[in-house]
Amino acid sequence: MKDQAETLRVKLGKSTSIAKTIGIVSGKGGVGKSNVSVNFSLSLSQKGKKVLLFDLDIGMGNVHILLGGHVKKSIATFINDFDTELNDIIYDSKYGISYISVGTGLNEMAEWDKEHIEAFLYSMQELQARYDFIIFDMGAGASRNTLNLLMSVDDIFVVTTPETTSLTDAYSMIKFIHLKDPNKNYFLICNRAISMKEGNETINRLQTVGKKFLNKEMSILGVLPEDSSVRKAVKSQIPFLLIYPRSQVSTSLLNLTNQYLLHQNGKSIFVSSERSPFFERLRKIFLVR
Ligand SMILES: Nc1ncnc2c1ncn2[C@@H]1O[C@H](COP(=O)(O)OP(=O)(O)O)[C@@H](O)[C@H]1O
Numbered sequence: 306m307k308d309q310a311e312t313l314r315v316k317l318g319k320s321t322s323i324a325k326t327i328g329i330v331s332g333k334g335g336v337g338k339s340n341v342s343v344n345f346s347l348s349l350s351q352k353g354k355k356v357l358l359f360d361l362d363i364g365m366g367n368v369h370i371l372l373g374g375h376v377k378k379s380i381a382t383f384i385n386d387f388d389t390e391l392n393d394i395i396y397d398s399k400y401g402i403s404y405i406s407v408g409t410g411l412n413e414m415a416e417w418d419k420e421h422i423e424a425f426l427y428s429m430q431e432l433q434a435r436y437d438f439i440i441f442d443m444g445a446g447a448s449r450n451t452l453n454l455l456m457s458v459d460d461i462f463v464v465t466t467p468e469t470t471s472l473t474d475a476y477s478m479i480k481f482i483h484l485k486d487p488n489k490n491y492f493l494i495c496n497r498a499i500s501m502k503e504g505n506e507t508i509n510r511l512q513t514v515g516k517k518f519l520n521k522e523m524s525i526l527g528v529l530p531e532d533s534s535v536r537k538a539v540k541s542q543i544p545f546l547l548i549y550p551r552s553q554v555s556t557s558l559l560n561l562t563n564q565y566l567l568h569q570n571g572k573s574i575f576v577s578s579e580r581s582p583f584f585e586r587l588r589k590i591f592l593v594r
Pocket residue numbers: 331334335336337338339340341496497498529530531532533535536539554
């Protein structure tokens with residue numbers, strides 16, 4: 306397998322573009338992670354980036370639904386069926402971005418032998434060479450394995466709503482990740498804010514608490530308003546950015562994307578023939594269990 310990875314690197318040349326990996330997480334469910342994931346991915350794609358959206362919701366993924374698409378094969382199929390190739394489980398949406406579903410894939414990981422794990426790791430590496438961004442949408446009831454996958458990403462977007470329970474759960478999630486890896490970059494998003502004031506207060510509180518109790522600096526990414534366009538877009542299975550491009554939530558989402566890209570300026574997503582930090586973390590987590 307090492308040889309295969311080596312061959313890939315050689316084949317791709319020295320200055321291969323390696324995807325930036327982003328995990329979109331929350332404490333509580335239902336705060337808007339999937340909608341943020343889908344529309345943020347689309348906004349990157351509108352800027353010419355190649356994006357793969359990875360649905361980590363086990364069994365009940367909805368990324369494909371939000372994109373008006375379908376999904377038949379998942380990581381689970383890929384791992385369990387030798388005839389399934391990586392390309393068979395990547396779906397191209399109508400709107401430019403691609404998506405992949407974890408299915409029940411990582412649930413069975415405890416039973417995978419070393420060969421399976423290597424195959425999985427190898428495909429992740431290959432995906433990283435194909436895209437500019439890989440975005441992981443955390444599902445409800447994240448399992449140990451999906452959390453492990455999330456632990457490997459470069460940047461973490463934390464989505465909260467102004468509700469106190471959402472905020473405290475978001476903090477717990479950050480703390481959980483921080484205790485395992487203190488070097489992560491966090492980007493805070495408040496979704497469903499009734500006013501900018503409410504959104505800013507929410508996000509400032511989260512930032513302050515992180516600084517005070519974890520001694521962690523976290524970046525503020527932005528506030529997304531409560532907007533009926535989101536629900537209508539979900540119903541029509543067309544992302545809000547496309548069907549309601551002039552809505553408040555779309556404008557705010559585009560600001561958020563620009564804010565993130567500004568932050569990335571100067572931080573190259575290109576690495577040389579070295580393995581990416583994402584891949585190194587992934588390898589360490591999955592091979593040493
Ligand atoms: N900014 C918003 N304004 C209004 N409703 C929203 C907004 N964001 C999310 N929602 C509602 O919340 C529901 C759940 O969103 P979803 O992205 O699936 O959350 P999660 O992935 O965190 O479970 C959406 O279907 C929509 O009805």
